[in-house]
Amino acid sequence: MVKLIHTAYVHLKADEQDYGLAVLREIVGIATGEHADFLLICGDLFDSFADAYALRHEVAEVVKTCPDGMEILYIPGNHEEHGKTTGLATLDFGKLRPITASPFSLLERTVRGEPVEFLVVGYAGDYSGWREWGVRPPVAPCRIALVHAMVQSLAYAGPEAAEPEEDGTIMGSEFFLRTGVGYAALGHVHGRREVRQGEALLAYPGSATVWRRGERGPRCVSVVEVSGKEVRTVEKPLGRAGEYRQVEIPLSLDGSLPGDLDQRLAPCGADDLAELIFTGVVEDEHSVESLVGAVRSRLGTRTREPIIRTERVEVFSGLAQQALAGLFVQALGQHQPAGVRPEALARARELGLLSIKKIMGGAR
Numbered sequence: 001m002v003k004l005i006h007t008a009y010v011h012l013k014a015d016e017q018d019y020g021l022a023v024l025r026e027i028v029g030i031a032t033g034e035h036a037d038f039l040l041i042c043g044d045l046f047d048s049f050a051d052a053y054a055l056r057h058e059v060a061e062v063v064k065t066c067p068d069g070m071e072i073l074y075i076p077g078n079h080e081e082h083g084k085t086t087g088l089a090t091l092d093f094g095k096l097r098p099i100t101a102s103p104f105s106l107l108e109r110t111v112r113g114e115p116v117e118f119l120v121v122g123y124a125g126d127y128s129g130w131r132e133w134g135v136r137p138p139v140a141p142c143r144i145a146l147v148h149a150m151v152q153s154l155a156y157a158g159p160e161a162a163e164p165e166e167d168g169t170i171m172g173s174e175f176f177l178r179t180g181v182g183y184a185a186l187g188h189v190h191g192r193r194e195v196r197q198g199e200a201l202l203a204y205p206g207s208a209t210v211w212r213r214g215e216r217g218p219r220c221v222s223v224v225e226v227s228g229k230e231v232r233t234v235e236k237p238l239g240r241a242g243e244y245r246q247v248e249i250p251l252s253l254d255g256s257l258p259g260d261l262d263q264r265l266a267p268c269g270a271d272d273l274a275e276l277i278f279t280g281v282v283e284d285e286h287s288v289e290s291l292v293g294a295v296r297s298r299l300g301t302r303t304r305e306p307i308i309r310t311e312r313v314e315v316f317s318g319l320a321q322q323a324l325a326g327l328f329v330q331a332l333g334q335h336q337p338a339g340v341r342p343e344a345l346a347r348a349r350e351l352g353l354l355s356i357k358k359i360m361g362g363a364r
Contacts, residue, residue: 002111004224005031008042008187009207014054022240023209024062030236034223036070037111042187043077043148049084060094072096077123077148077187103133115140121147127171135179141228142182151202154193176200183231190215201231210273213307215244242271250346251280255287268303275307281314281353288313316357325356
């Protein structure tokens, strides 16, 4: 049996290196603890070529802890390619050596007497010419492909899909069927997905870090066991990656913060990406900036740098002088139905005040 750890989308950044390097250390630790034969990094280990250059020595220190018997196979992705001035192959990452052969290379290995073969495809904006590549038939029971691309049969819409401007980087699943691939270790899609096409298992492990808003749930790597033609995968959560947290902060009628603010922020951890959405109706738009600053101060270093959104805050000039608005808020507070979530009540208050604003002609 051959054991692999499959990961992608670590997105190491120089300005968030403590977070990213902690996740990379955990990935290496999992690979070591699982006694993996190979660690497969299928693109976008770095957020950009500039980040790769800035963090090359730190990454070399992390991968130095990999056991001598474990080989790292790393293919660059679209993020390492963007804005580069020279190839990653010229940088020294220690045990981590980028495989940049184009359009592909074949690597043959033997693990405990069992042959294993890797079909490594270099990142490209267009894979349509693969039929002319001349990929020979596999010589091992299971051929493993490493590809950073959007695979047509796994395409889907949603916050964890590939970035829209990169959708041209598409590879048809026929490539894997025609080249005898048993397991396709893929990168380029943020969400974890697997699909079987014929004898090939095509798999995205999902992003190893929370890179952008909307990436809900724990981040994972895939532990892959290959025995002959049989392939089995198990997801392993990454505790240091944190999660995406969305927190609504409804502003009171007088423009003050909610009394349960600490309770709302409580689920946010040090490695989480928090999106703070301010809602409500205020008299003066200038007050919003100070409220955002107050919440940032309250949050402190409890999370990574938060995403702040204020577009749902409406300005209602003369709000304090509107008796109807005061009566509405008072009535809503006195007649709260049992079991209604605070978020629903806050939204009801927001919509009610906006309706009153429309009736009374409140100016924005």
